[in-house]
Amino acid sequence: MTTNTLLSLKQVGKTFSNGTVALQDMSLDVQEGSFVSLLGPSGCGKSTALKIIAGLGNLTTGNMTWPTATVDQLGRPDHEISFVFQEPTLMLWATVFDNVWLPLRLKGVKKKAARAAVEEALEMVGLQDFATSYPRELSGGMKMRVSIARALVTRPKLLLMDEPFAALDEITRSKLNDDLLRLWQKMNWTVIFVTHSVFESAYLSDRIVVMAARPGRVVADIAVDAPYPRGGAEFRSSPTYAEASNTASKALHAAMQSGDHL
Numbered sequence: 594m595t596t597n598t599l600l601s602l603k604q605v606g607k608t609f610s611n612g613t614v615a616l617q618d619m620s621l622d623v624q625e626g627s628f629v630s631l632l633g634p635s636g637c638g639k640s641t642a643l644k645i646i647a648g649l650g651n652l653t654t655g656n657m658t659w660p661t662a663t664v665d666q667l668g669r670p671d672h673e674i675s676f677v678f679q680e681p682t683l684m685l686w687a688t689v690f691d692n693v694w695l696p697l698r699l700k701g702v703k704k705k706a707a708r709a710a711v712e713e714a715l716e717m718v719g720l721q722d723f724a725t726s727y728p729r730e731l732s733g734g735m736k737m738r739v740s741i742a743r744a745l746v747t748r749p750k751l752l753l754m755d756e757p758f759a760a761l762d763e764i765t766r767s768k769l770n771d772d773l774l775r776l777w778q779k780m781n782w783t784v785i786f787v788t789h790s791v792f793e794s795a796y797l798s799d800r801i802v803v804m805a806a807r808p809g810r811v812v813a814d815i816a817v818d819a820p821y822p823r824g825g826a827e828f829r830s831s832p833t834y835a836e837a838s839n840t841a842s843k844a845l846h847a848a849m850q851s852g853d854h855l
């Protein structure tokens with residue numbers, strides 16, 4: 594793993610027009626190839642931070658830089674950033690193939706030219722046999738896999754995930770966690786993963802950033818010092834996992850007491 598800083602937030606603040614201070618003085622350096630979880634109670638600004646990083650929202654104060662990337666006139670990095678939301682947000686009238694093709698189509702890539710990339714993305718998430726299916730024919734976990742394939746088809750360097758598995762049952766969630774880690778290792782992405790779950794953050798990440806609300810801010814930064822692959826049940830019963838979960842849980846509890854979360 595490299596130690597180059599991919600993204601640097603310095604004292605970032607975000608105040609909405611109604612006066613809500615969604616973020617205050619958020620400083621965060623994200624290393625290339627790392628898996629960072631943003632963990633915090635409802636309303637602490639996790640989604641706001643992710644949207645700012647994605648360029649979907651402006652910051653009010655502070656600055657965001659991409660130290661190792663060349664940037665365009667708007668300060669956006671030249672490599673791809675992909676976003677996975679909690680809801681799969683698929684086009685219900687379109688096939689799985691067409692859903693995954695969408696980001697390339699928006700860039701003007703014709704269907705034929707996109708075929709190899711779409712098929713590769715579907716294969717990565719284990720849906721190569723479902724290209725001609727429609728979303729209504731898929732389970733919740735499969736729909737989320739399509740959503741992930743759609744995020745991967747542009748070969749992003751940075752994957753932003755906003756509670757992607759929160760609506761799924763425990764078994765499906767656990768399977769997708771493992772599949773995500775396998776892909777992350779294989780593709781050498783950087784992942785920023787928003788979650789409410791202490792256990793999910795301790796299982797997935799090499800770093801857990803705990804946030805508190807009103808104003809949204811970082812209150813703890815916890816390293817999860819365990820190698821990958823983490824080996825499922827074995828890692829879940831390890832002292833490192835227990836310690837990381839315990840530390841994150843205490844920090845989250847303190848955050849919930851100190852902040853005016855909703």
Ligand SMILES: Nc1ncnc2c1ncn2[C@@H]1O[C@H](COP(=O)(O)OP(=O)(O)OP(=O)(O)O)[C@@H](O)[C@H]1O
Binds near residue numbers: 614633637638809
């Ligand atoms: N467009 C907006 N206008 C005004 N206030 C907003 C807007 N979007 C978010 N907020 C407020 O900013 C704060 C942070 O919201 P945000 O959605 O980032 O929190 P979160 O940590 O992602 O919450 P959750 O876990 O519930 O999704 C909240 O108080 C929220 O009500």
